[in-house]
Amino acid sequence: MDDILYGQALDLCPPSHLKREASLEWLGYALYIRFERYGDPDDLQKAVAFQRQALDLRFLLHPRRPKSLSDLARSLATRFARYGKLDDLLEALRLHRAALELHPPGHPFRSSSLSNLANSVRTRFEQLGKLEDLEEATGLYREALELRPPGHVGRASSLNSLANSVQIRFNQLSKLEDLEEAAVLHREALELCPPGHPLRCSRLNNLASVVQTRFQRLGKLDDLEEGVTLHRAALELCPPGHPLRSSSLNNLANMVRIRFQQLGRLEDLEEAVVLHREALELSPPGHPLRSYSLHGLASVVLARFHQLSRLEDLKESVILHREALALSPPGYPLRSSSLNSVANTVITRFKRLGRLEDLEEATVLHREALELRPPGHPKREITLNNLGNVVRTRFERLGKFEDLEEATALHREALELRPPGHPNRSISLNNLGNAVRTRFERLGKLEDLEQATVLHREALELCPPGHPKRSITLNNLAIVAQI
Numbered sequence: 001m002d003d004i005l006y007g008q009a010l011d012l013c014p015p016s017h018l019k020r021e022a023s024l025e026w027l028g029y030a031l032y033i034r035f036e037r038y039g040d041p042d043d044l045q046k047a048v049a050f051q052r053q054a055l056d057l058r059f060l061l062h063p064r065r066p067k068s069l070s071d072l073a074r075s076l077a078t079r080f081a082r083y084g085k086l087d088d089l090l091e092a093l094r095l096h097r098a099a100l101e102l103h104p105p106g107h108p109f110r111s112s113s114l115s116n117l118a119n120s121v122r123t124r125f126e127q128l129g130k131l132e133d134l135e136e137a138t139g140l141y142r143e144a145l146e147l148r149p150p151g152h153v154g155r156a157s158s159l160n161s162l163a164n165s166v167q168i169r170f171n172q173l174s175k176l177e178d179l180e181e182a183a184v185l186h187r188e189a190l191e192l193c194p195p196g197h198p199l200r201c202s203r204l205n206n207l208a209s210v211v212q213t214r215f216q217r218l219g220k221l222d223d224l225e226e227g228v229t230l231h232r233a234a235l236e237l238c239p240p241g242h243p244l245r246s247s248s249l250n251n252l253a254n255m256v257r258i259r260f261q262q263l264g265r266l267e268d269l270e271e272a273v274v275l276h277r278e279a280l281e282l283s284p285p286g287h288p289l290r291s292y293s294l295h296g297l298a299s300v301v302l303a304r305f306h307q308l309s310r311l312e313d314l315k316e317s318v319i320l321h322r323e324a325l326a327l328s329p330p331g332y333p334l335r336s337s338s339l340n341s342v343a344n345t346v347i348t349r350f351k352r353l354g355r356l357e358d359l360e361e362a363t364v365l366h367r368e369a370l371e372l373r374p375p376g377h378p379k380r381e382i383t384l385n386n387l388g389n390v391v392r393t394r395f396e397r398l399g400k401f402e403d404l405e406e407a408t409a410l411h412r413e414a415l416e417l418r419p420p421g422h423p424n425r426s427i428s429l430n431n432l433g434n435a436v437r438t439r440f441e442r443l444g445k446l447e448d449l450e451q452a453t454v455l456h457r458e459a460l461e462l463c464p465p466g467h468p469k470r471s472i473t474l475n476n477l478a479i480v481a482q483i
Helices: 002-011 020-038 041-056 065-083 086-101 110-128 131-146 155-173 176-191 200-218 221-236 245-263 266-281 290-308 311-326 335-353 356-371 380-398 401-416 425-443 446-461 470-482
Strands: none
Touching (some): 245 266, 335 380
């Protein structure tokens, strides 16, 4: 109804009318809100068009030009999130910079402009993987937080944003102080959202996420149990019908699955399957979270296959991952992840059934994923490792020496991207060690054997007693020692 009234108001304000820019602004806003509520892409396109017209009518010193800059930037960022066109994101970023310039230090809206710009810069980092974007976003979030002291209505939001940015930086650089800062910030944000607060569910999930990451880094069981507890509390705040129930189901399922991986309790794995399945039911075709829910359910069903060897679980996992990939067409930001997931499931089927076409498909999928993760991409090392494993498997099956050479090169590059302190360095050390050991067995070059020994020794140092990979690392080193 609002958009109809604003449209009628615009009709009464022809070009050159003094109030036309205001009518354009409000009509664009109404259409954007309607898009947020109902998801009609035509509303978003019209919102962008009207907001652009409003901006054109507001000259440099117009008092509401910053508002028009921010409104148009928000709509373009939303359109980027929906369709993945990088030009929309880059324009949104330029507009947010322009708005910030109009909000100098001391301006009451500076903190909001800082946060808006930080959001766009961080999104560009997520797309292009440039660390300087992440550093800039973190600095912008930090400045915004400084402008929102205790008692400020926007402090909780700034705490949450800075915590997320710092946590992402930890994922990139593995600096423990970033992880600890993220935990402190998320705890304060949660304290500002007491029981009954509408954002408490989200804050519980965010703190649980950083606690989960800390567990994966330090292995403290207390963090694992706290993560499960926090996600359960979040789910209780999202009863059937709540818009965040699907996300909370997925989050709790992921945490319970991690506990299964640590403690081996099959009931945790079964609970994760049930939770992910309910989440998928709440994400029917067309739902923005369907791809994520498909991936989550596919992953736990595959894990159950590894435990119980039920072929129907493997079959379902392949089907689910393929549907998720179909929802990530070329150009979609998450396509590389979906390609990796399908490839990993298909290679599992190859190992079970021995069909060569599965091995070839996995190779093709991982190659495409690697092309989507060029040098500098934050997840390139993962795909290098995956492709290296598949190519080495193909060497073992077909005996083509060029496959072994390629696998060695891929694992070597992956290791370079996992420097000392990286949580997956021991995996790459073992993989490269196995590849050069195999090359020694083929060519008999002593330097390959010596290098394999060095690599496996370093891997063992990173897997102390109690580490889940210690047994396989000891086995790798023993094989080398017996040659």
